[in-house]
Amino acid sequence: MNGLRLLNPGPVTLTPRVRDALAGPDLCHREPEFFDMQDRIRARLLAVYDNDGATWAPVLISGSGTSAVEAMIASLPGPNDKLLVIENGVYGERMTRMAEVHGIAHVAWHLAWGQAIDDRQLAKMIQAHAPTHVAVVHHETTTGRLNDIAAIAAVCETRGVALLVDAVSSFGAEAIAFAPAVSAVAATANKCLHGAPGAAFVIVRHSALADATTRALYLDLAGYAAKQAERGTPFTPGIPAFYGLDAALAEHAEAGGWPVRRTHYRALADQVGDGLAARGITEIVAREAVSCVLRSYRLPSGVSYARLHDHLKQAGFVIYAGQGALADDIFRISTMGDLDTRDMAELLAAFDEIIAP
Numbered sequence: 001m002n003g004l005r006l007l008n009p010g011p012v013t014l015t016p017r018v019r020d021a022l023a024g025p026d027l028c029h030r031e032p033e034f035f036d037m038q039d040r041i042r043a044r045l046l047a048v049y050d051n052d053g054a055t056w057a058p059v060l061i062s063g064s065g066t067s068a069v070e071a072m073i074a075s076l077p078g079p080n081d082k083l084l085v086i087e088n089g090v091y092g093e094r095m096t097r098m099a100e101v102h103g104i105a106h107v108a109w110h111l112a113w114g115q116a117i118d119d120r121q122l123a124k125m126i127q128a129h130a131p132t133h134v135a136v137v138h139h140e141t142t143t144g145r146l147n148d149i150a151a152i153a154a155v156c157e158t159r160g161v162a163l164l165v166d167a168v169s170s171f172g173a174e175a176i177a178f179a180p181a182v183s184a185v186a187a188t189a190n191k192c193l194h195g196a197p198g199a200a201f202v203i204v205r206h207s208a209l210a211d212a213t214t215r216a217l218y219l220d221l222a223g224y225a226a227k228q229a230e231r232g233t234p235f236t237p238g239i240p241a242f243y244g245l246d247a248a249l250a251e252h253a254e255a256g257g258w259p260v261r262r263t264h265y266r267a268l269a270d271q272v273g274d275g276l277a278a279r280g281i282t283e284i285v286a287r288e289a290v291s292c293v294l295r296s297y298r299l300p301s302g303v304s305y306a307r308l309h310d311h312l313k314q315a316g317f318v319i320y321a322g323q324g325a326l327a328d329d330i331f332r333i334s335t336m337g338d339l340d341t342r343d344m345a346e347l348l349a350a351f352d353e354i355i356a357p
């Protein structure tokens with residue numbers, strides 16, 4: 001352990017309990033000990049948002065968050081279906097790439113990064129293109145914007161369209177509306193749940209799984225679901241990541257679940273945001289539209305990202321660059337992981353050494 005505190009949007013700074021769990025016993029994935037853990041993780045994933053197992057299936061996949069999102073996109077629209085992808089950041093655009101790669105009929109609704117999704121415009125897009133499915137990112141980590149899943153799901157419901165949600169960087173810390181139109185929500189262990197990278201998952205309706213399609217061998221969502229429902233697994237899972245997720249989910253529940261985590265993240269983010277504002281550094285997304293998880297800040301004039309990054313790393317913190325066109329203009333700070341107000345106070349003190357207060 002090098003003691004760096006990670007302010008990038010996952011992987012996160014682990015708690016000692018989760019770190020210790022990663023080095024659990026050697027285990028064969030065809031033995032009951034593994035299936036006991038898999039069953040426990042699946043039940044705990046449903047419990048995070050009080051989802052009923054009669055309606056929802058928790059499906060585990062060994063891979064990064066993208067593997068869960070791709071399994072959802074590649075499996076749920078059928079051969080005659082059409083997907084409307086809402087893009088207002090990198091991760092929405094990535095879902096469009098998935099539709100292209102898997103040969104899914106699709107339309108991309110492209111918005112500027114960070115732009116709000118307007119309900120009436122969405123209704124018009126659905127009317128114009130007649131999709132069967134809409135895909136959207138809940139928390140667009142590109143900027144920090146939190147898209148309103150409840151409002152989007154309401155528009156989808158009135159038009160009989162199924163909604164697929166990338167909640168990779170919000171699951172476990174934001175409210176998620178598992179509304180009637182929502183067919184599936186994809187997420188990962190190593191963001192707001194505070195597990196390690198390598199375990200991802202989709203919470204999917206049984207009714208959507210019944211109509212699922214196989215477009216990829218490894219990312220066949222219904223294949224995983226069928227095996228896991230009967231204490232099986234199609235392939236070798238990332239067992240250490242599962243150990244970590246199991247411990248992380250226990251810790252998450254014991255601490256009070258997502259509302260407590262949201263309050264904690266937000267308090268840290270406000271501390272950083274207020275502290276940076278006092279130093280002349282501004283946020284790019286309005287506070288009422290930003291997630292509790294991550295905020296984007298304008299780089300102070302005369303300070304390059306590389307210099308800021310390297311200075312803060314010397315002080316023990318890893319911040320995150322902007323993507324694409326934002327790379328020269330912004331930096332990002334996530335407050336996920338095992339961090340507290342003292343860490344944030346130290347971070348602000350480190351800023352003082354590089355910018356004139």
Ligand SMILES: *Cc1c(COP(=O)(O)O)cnc(C)c1O
Pocket residue numbers: 009010064065066067069091137139140141166167168169188
């Ligand atoms: C992190 C993230 C992903 C997945 O990224 P991986 O590198 O595959 O874990 C997908 N969507 C969003 C919104 C994310 O923040």
